[in-house]
Amino acid sequence: MAGPQDLKALADRAVAEIAMCADDAALEAARVRYLGRKDSEVTRATKQIASLPTKDKPAYGAAVNEAKARIESALQSRSAALHGASIDSSLRERVDLTLPPRPVRIGRLHPVTATIRDVSRIFGTMGFETIEGPEIETDYYNFEALNIPPGHPAREKWDTLWVSNPLGDDPKVPLLGRTHTSPMQVRVMEKRKPPIRVVIPGRCYRYEATDAIHESILHQYEGLAIDEKLTMADLKGVLYSFARQIFGSKSNVRFRPDYFPFTEPSAEIAFSCVICEGKDPQCHTCGGDGWIEAAGCGMVHPDVLRRVGYDPDRYQGFAFGGGIERLAMVMSGTPDIRLFAQNDLRFLESF
Ligand SMILES: [Zn+2]
Structure with missing residues (x-):
């Protein structure tokens, strides 16, 4: 019998996995696996509601929504972190305006x-x-x-x-x-x-x-x-x-x-x-x-x-x-x- 605790475990696993995604492709794969419309983990969990006793449905539904919200938020923040990091590294490759200037060595006659x-x-x-x-x-x-x-x-x-x-x-x-x-x-x-x-x-x-x-x-x-x-x-x-x-x-x-x-x-x-x-x-x-x-x-x-x-x-x-x-x-x-x-x-x- 599925319960709210299963959804919490699912969300924990998804958040941990999303935090490890190294690029946009991995992030998109995680999104499809957990939140995709067809056959994603959250979709499957949502379908279980129908088989639950009526008294358990509201708590289970709330747990589904909470898991969804946590996973979406994790996807968003990981995406922001990945894009921020790529901007940082492209800046480092060009020029760091905060560095002190290199001294100019002026030549002179012997x-x-x-x-x-x-x-x-x-x-x-x-x-x-x-x-x-x-x-x-x-x-x-x-x-x-x-x-x-x-x-x-x-x-x-x-x-x-x-x-x-x-x-x-x-x-x-x-x-x-x-x-x-x-x-x-x-x-x-x-x-x-x-x-x-x-x-x-x-x-x-x-x-x-x-x-x-x-x-x-x-x-x-x-x-x-x-x-x-x-x-x-x-x-x-x-x-x-x-x-x-x-x-x-x-x-x-x-x-x-x-x-x-x-x-x-x-x-x-x-x-x-x-x-x-x-x-x-x-x-x-x-x-x-x-x-x-x-x-x-x-x-x-x-x-x-x-x-x-x-x-x-x-x-x-x-x-x-x-x-x-x-x-x-x-x-x-x-x-x-x-x-x-x-x-x-x-x-x-x-x-
Ligand atoms: Zn002298």
């Missing part, structure tokens, strides 16, 4: 590049054009044209990296990593007529045991001016102006006699220490003496002028050259030249 641009800009204000030259040079341009013939002791100062030459001993074939940017003095003079004002930044090579101030690959800047009536005073004026533009108006320049085979007279240039202004005997940048040796310079040697076809009685010129890393080290207080080529972002991002 300190060597930035210093080269500073040098070019400053000499540019004095009429110097920036040009570039080959990094692999011939013995002629790197040495001989600059008064450094084979056997000259100055070659010992510029030991470099040699490239094997598949064409034999042709002196015109590039053979060596240029040891300085000075070969470009000759290349420019061969191609142009005075007046000349150029600055040549670029990479150079040395065979070095590297340490805090020596690297086997380094950058230099070279300056050359050729004109009538140029003197050492013009050279000093240009370098004073450079020092004050790059290191500030307090900067001073010291010239001391030096020797280079391709300039005569020659001088060593030191800039006053911008870090300690000469007041700190322990200064890491200047070593405590207040001056930073930064470049070499001089009046272009008459033999160099003659070799390119200039008349040294009519044209004079001055040249200067210094290290780009050296400038960058002084400006930033960097203690070790090797840091520039190590690609350590902690170092590079400090600029």
